[in-house]
Amino acid sequence: MNWITNYVRPKINSLFSRREVPENLWTKCDECGTMLFHRELHDNLYVCTNCNHHMHIMPRDRFAALFDGGIYTEVAVPAPIEDPLKFRDQKRYPERLRAAQKATGEAEAMLVAEGEILKTPVVAAAQDFAFMAGSMGMYVGNAIVAAAERAIETGRPLVLFSAAGGARMQEGILSLMQMPRTTVAVEMLREAGLPYLVVLTHPTTGGVTASYAMLGDVQIAEPGALICFAGPRVIEQTIRETLPEGFQRAEYLLDHGMLDRVTPRSAQREEIATILRMLTGQGPVVHGDLPRPVETTQIAPPPEPEALPKLDPEPQSAPPSEPAKS
Structure with missing residues (x-):
């Protein structure tokens, strides 16, 4: 064993050897052809970040x-x-x-x-x-x-x-x-x-x-x-x-x-x-851990003005009395 076997050959092998890369790390967009990293694509709900294509x-x-x-x-x-x-x-x-x-x-x-x-x-x-x-x-x-x-x-x-x-x-x-x-x-x-x-x-x-x-x-x-x-x-x-x-x-x-x-x-x-x-017929959407919003109290409409009392009709004049008979 010498320095060529111990050092040179492993160094050369490391330069020319290829690491195995999983095939599913990148996905090609069918619409625009952009290569998308799998984590980025997953976080974006499988929507292309370049052209907005829904995959x-x-x-x-x-x-x-x-x-x-x-x-x-x-x-x-x-x-x-x-x-x-x-x-x-x-x-x-x-x-x-x-x-x-x-x-x-x-x-x-x-x-x-x-x-x-x-x-x-x-x-x-x-x-x-x-x-x-x-x-x-x-x-x-x-x-x-x-x-x-x-x-x-x-x-x-x-x-x-x-x-x-x-x-x-x-x-x-x-x-x-x-x-x-x-x-x-x-x-x-x-x-x-x-x-x-x-x-x-x-x-x-x-x-x-x-x-x-x-x-x-x-x-x-x-x-x-x-x-x-x-x-x-x-x-x-x-x-x-x-x-x-x-x-x-x-x-x-x-x-x-x-x-x-x-x-x-x-x-x-x-x-x-x-x-x-x-x-x-439910209330508005609730976000996160916030409590459901309290229903607001409706403002009552102003009361209607009281109706004025009706006036009695004008009294009709009594007919003239007949003279008393003697």
Whole structure:
């Protein structure tokens, strides 16, 4: 052993060796191409800091930012039959389910939870587009029914975040049956007098748009979200015409009266709580640990002036008396 072996070779190896860097530290924005550091992106609720593009966000990350203190309780959802049609394309349906579960860490494409948003008790449901494109299957139908039943049981409004590519083809007509089934669940909320608020995220398409995603008492969308039944490319190929710029995007639908609001993700918490309190007749939004504001005493209107006593009508002159007879 000499100085070449002990010093020179390790020094050369350290210069030319590459450190392994995790691949998930940086994310490229789909809109502007900016490379975003994962911590900065997470702190900004997965919204591009350069172009304000709203990227995909997992339901658990959304709920952590939505509920007070990030505290919420999951609502149990009944599990459907795993493979009712024994469907197989390039892979078997159960294999695709297991692959999606491994990639996302979730059991299915929708998460249901209950908690408080700025001291406002709510039940919330969110679709995960990363799970088989958020496709609507029997589990999603069960989740919406479970969310509606829990909202009715606790007397809370229901908030739903939609993100889907449509119905799940591996379940065939059973997935299409979730459209009327979820519509009935929304009608149950209306009969109970509870608000149903929908936040449409990118993308919300297909049978989801044709059912529960467009039945809210108030319709909110995230900026730039694609909201449609058939996509722009399908429509262009069908009618063979170029569609207007921004067609079927949230801002376009807002201008044409199909939405009530287009709200950035950072402002949704405040706006959802405010709208729900207005619909349920509650007081103003409570921030932080401040006590609920005391209701101000209304000033009584000034008393009306007393009516003047009515004057008696002028006495009529008595008729002249007849002269006394002798």
